[in-house]
Amino acid sequence: MKIKNNIKNSVVKTLMLAVFGAGILFSLSGCEKVANSAKNIQSDWVGLDRKVELYSCMTGKLIKEYRGDVRLNPEDFHGTSLLIDGKKVHTNLCFVIAEIGAKEENITNK
Structure with missing residues (x-):
């Protein structure tokens, strides 16, 4: 039972972190610096x-x-x-x- 709760907690934490990260990316998507960085990554890779x-x-x-x-x-x-x-x-x-x-x-x- 304890292992199930630990797995459930880690999944919830991972989802929350993913949602938080996506929110940051969406809020910064209009910034010129982020657009330039994305272009540099595209160029390099x-x-x-x-x-x-x-x-x-x-x-x-x-x-x-x-x-x-x-x-x-x-x-x-x-x-x-x-x-x-x-x-x-x-x-x-x-x-x-x-x-x-x-x-x-x-x-x-x-």
Whole structure:
């Protein structure tokens, strides 16, 4: 009987904790910081449909462009390593990464 009560209490506590956690997540779902964190997690775990442009750092000339499922590889300390469609690209060039479908705004000099 005592074991049944212990199991029942632990189930109730687990449910209460889950409801409390869900409430916190729902209350924070509109925050920009939470949205950014979710995007970072999606990028790290799944990858995002992105366009990567590699430029010469000296001349600014476009050297190569990649499109596909792109993830940054945080393990590299020298240069930058990207995983593009599962293939590793290591570079020390200047680069621009843009999510495909993201709004782009023109910058005007005044």
